[in-house]
Structures are given as C-alpha cells and as structure tokens.
Amino acid sequence: xxxxxxxxxxxxxxxxxxxxxxxxxxxxxxxxxxxxxxxxxxxxxxxxxxxxxxxxxxxxxxxxxxxxxxxxxxxxxxxxxxxxxxxxxxxxxxxxxxxxxxxxxxxxxxxxxxxxxxxxxxxxxxxxxxxxxxxxxxxxxxxxxxxxxxxxxxxxxxxxxxxxxxxxxxxxxxxxxxxxxxxxxxxxxxxxxxxxxxxxxxxxxxxxxxxxxxxxxxxxxxxxxxxxxxxxxxxxxxxxxxxxxxxxxxxxxxxxxxxxxxxxxxxxxxxxxxxxxxxxxx
Ligand code: NAP
Numbered sequence: 001x002x003x004x005x006x007x008x009x010x011x012x013x014x015x016x017x018x019x020x021x022x023x024x025x026x027x028x029x030x031x032x033x034x035x036x037x038x039x040x041x042x043x044x045x046x047x048x049x050x051x052x053x054x055x056x057x058x059x060x061x062x063x064x065x066x067x068x069x070x071x072x073x074x075x076x077x078x079x080x081x082x083x084x085x086x087x088x089x090x091x092x093x094x095x096x097x098x099x100x101x102x103x104x105x106x107x108x109x110x111x112x113x114x115x116x117x118x119x120x121x122x123x124x125x126x127x128x129x130x131x132x133x134x135x136x137x138x139x140x141x142x143x144x145x146x147x148x149x150x151x152x153x154x155x156x157x158x159x160x161x162x163x164x165x166x167x168x169x170x171x172x173x174x175x176x177x178x179x180x181x182x183x184x185x186x187x188x189x190x191x192x193x194x195x196x197x198x199x200x201x202x203x204x205x206x207x208x209x210x211x212x213x214x215x216x217x218x219x220x221x222x223x224x225x226x227x228x229x230x231x232x233x234x235x236x237x238x239x240x241x242x243x244x245x246x247x248x249x250x251x252x253x254x255x256x257x258x259x260x261x262x263x264x265x266x267x268x269x270x271x272x273x274x275x276x277x278x279x280x281x282x
Contacts, residue, residue: 002027003158004055004085005062006073008039008048010117010226011090012064013125015162016044021127022161027054038122053080060154063089067097067232074101074108083107086151092178092229093236094138094171102145109151110138110171112178113164120226128163135164138171179240182222183233187245189223190230 001024005012008030016026016039028045029052030036036048047054055061061081063073070089077087088111091097098110114134117124137155139147152168159166169177196216199205234241258266 001025001060001158002058003060003062004029004058005045005064006052006055006077007063007065007069008035008044008122009064010120010122010124011113012062013039013042013044013122014115014127014129015062015064015090015113017042017125017127018130018162019158020044020046027058029054035122042122042125044122044125052076055085056080056082058085060086060088060158063087063091066228067091067093067236070097071100071104074104078104081105086148086154088151088155091236092182092233094136094174096236098138098140098171099142099145102140102147106145107148107151109147109155110140111155111159112136112138112174113159113162114178114182115164116225118221118225120229130159131163133164134167135159135162136167136169136174138169138174140171175237175240176243179237179244183237183241184244184248186222186225186230186233187241188248189220191223193220193223 003019003024004027005016006029008016008028012028016028020026020043026045026047028036028039028048030039030048030050033050036050039045039048055077058081061077063070063077065073070091074087074089081087083106085107087101087105087108089097089101090111090113092112094110094112098108101108101110112135113130114136115129117129137152137159139152141147156166196208197205199208255267255270257263258270
C-alpha cells in the first residue's frame with residue numbers, strides 16, 4: 001500500500017518505520033524541511049515533502065499532528081486528495097475531532113494507537129512501539145454521518161500489521177476510558193512532581209532528590225512527558241478529565257481524613273484492596 005503520514009514527530013515517525021518494515025511505501029509530510037531531512041535520515045519515510053499534494057496517490061493518510069491541528073489538517077487534505085483516499089488520525093482525544101473530521105472527509109475514520117514515550121519528535125521514533133499495545137478505532141454513526149465500513153477494515157488490517165490489539169468504541173466512550181488511564185495519570189503525576197519541588201526546606205528537597213529511585217521514577221514518568229500533549233488532553237477532553245480529577249480528589253480527601261483520624265484499619269484495607277485489584281486490572 002501507499003501510506004501517507006502528515007506530521008513526522010514521535011508517532012508519525014514510529015508509524016513510518018513500522019509500515020516501511022511491513023513492506024509499504026511511506027510518503028511523509030512535515031511543515032519544516034529540516035524535519036523532512038531527519039525523517040529521511042531515520043529511514044522513517046521513503047519520500048518526504050513539505051507539500052500535502054505529495055500524498056495524492058496514497059491509499060491511506062495518517063494525520064499525526066497535535067490534537068488542535070487535526071481537524072484543520074483534514075480540511076486542508078480535502079483540498080488535495082482524491083475522494084477514495086482513506087484518512088485517519090492518531091489523536092489522543094476523539095469526541096472533539098471525529099465527527100468534525102468526518103464532516104470534512106466522508107472516508108475519515110478516527111483512531112488512537114495507545115503507545116507513547118516521554119520524548120517527542122522524530123528523533124525519539126523507534127520500531128515496534130505499537131507491538132502488543134491497544135489500537136482503538138472510533139467509528140461514528142449519526143443522522144447525517146456514518147464511518148465507511150471499508151475504511152474501518154483497512155485501518156484494522158494496518159493496525160494488526162503494527163502488532164496492536166484492536167478495540168472499537170464510540171469517541172465519547174473512548175474519551176471517558178482514556179481519561180482514567182491516560183489523562184488523569186498525567187495530571188496526577190504533574191501535581192506530584194510540583195508538590196515535591198515545592199518543598200520549602202532546601203536541604204530536605206535536595207535529600208529527596210538524591211534518594212529518588214524506581215518508585216518516584218514510575219509515579220512521575222507521565223508527568224515529565226510532552227507538555228503540549230498534556231495541555232491538549234486537558235483542553236480537548238476537558239469534561240472527562242475534570243470528572244476523573246474530581247473523583248480522584250474525593251479519594252485523596254478520604255485518605256487525608258483516615259490518616260488524620262489515625263484510622264489505620266481503613267488505610268490498611270484500601271492498600272490491600274488496591275494491591276489485589278491492580279494486578280487484575282492490568
Ligand atoms: P510530536 O512528536 O511533537 O510530533 C508532532 C509533529 O506534528 C511534529 O513533527 C510537528 O512538526 C508537527 N506539527 C506540529 N504542529 C503542526 C502544525 N500546526 N501543522 C503541521 N504539523 C505540525 O508529537 P506526537 O507525540 O507524535 O503526537 C502527535 C499526535 O499523536 C497527537 O495528536 C497526539 O495526541 C497523538 N498521540 C501521541 C502519543 C504520545 O504518547 N506521544 C500517543 C498516542 C497518540 P515539526 O517537526 O515541524 O515541529
């Protein structure tokens with residue numbers, strides 16, 4: 001297949017590497033010449049250009065730009081692609097995008113490969129990022145819009161070639177679920193890091209830094225990721241991020257109450273319950 005990728009950053013670069021390895025021809029579009037050169041050097045694309053028209057002969061185009069730019073990018077693509085080209089995106093948020101993009105392009109199908117790293121940009125791209133991870137496909141069906149069945153099947157085939165596990169759900173259900181396991185953890189992790197660096201006693205803070213090991217590395221990892229992405233998760237999945245944060249706030253308030261009251265059986269019960277449930281959940 002001829003596969004187009006718009007946005008040659010971390011996710012675009014990783015898709016390019018894996019699709020090339022699977023035998024597809026990959027056409028990449030970046031907004032800067034310099035990014036095109038880096039993508040060619042990294043062998044993430046066969047052809048790189050700053051012009052969207054380069055993608056005209058492609059069978060499928062993946063939009064891998066930041067969340068805020070996805071719908072405007074689909075609209076720009078609509079001006080250059082032939083009507084049969086399938087367009088999909090990789091945005092971490094779906095409800096704010098999928099209907100709007102489908103209205104621009106009837107052959108649009110929303111998708112979200114659930115894989116990532118702390119680093120951003122083509123320099124961080126690597127092969128096999130999607131292997132064994134989930135790929136969520138989010139079709140829509142409204143009075144006026146319906147995701148094309150053939151487009152879904154093609155995206156399923158490509159996602160399987162990445163080694164991903166497929167899931168299908170509505171954009172709204174996607175956003176509610178990822179708020180819990182992706183967007184809330186980012187917000188919690190940033191608050192954790194901020195609280196630690198706000199320690200007023202400098203010597204205590206320095207010692208904490210020296211002692212920080214695997215536990216802090218695990219719990220702070222997602223808070224140290226791409227700030228632009230975290231911001232757009234909050235902006236574009238605001239309702240579900242707030243819902244999960246408020247529920248989390250209640251849990252924290254309960255823990256404070258229990259420790260203040262020295263209610264150790266309650267603290268123990270919660271620790272035991274989460275230990276038992278975590279391994280099953282994962
Ligand atoms: P990234 O590494 O920062 O790459 C974004 C790319 O988009 C860059 O190559 C950048 O070009 C380009 N770009 C930025 N603004 C643009 C604009 N206005 N018009 C055209 N191109 C623009 O980010 P990423 O992590 O790959 O994220 C890309 C998408 O993947 C996002 O929609 C995100 O929600 C989704 N996603 C991310 C993850 C993750 O964990 N990182 C996981 C799953 C899905 P330049 O090189 O010229 O700056």
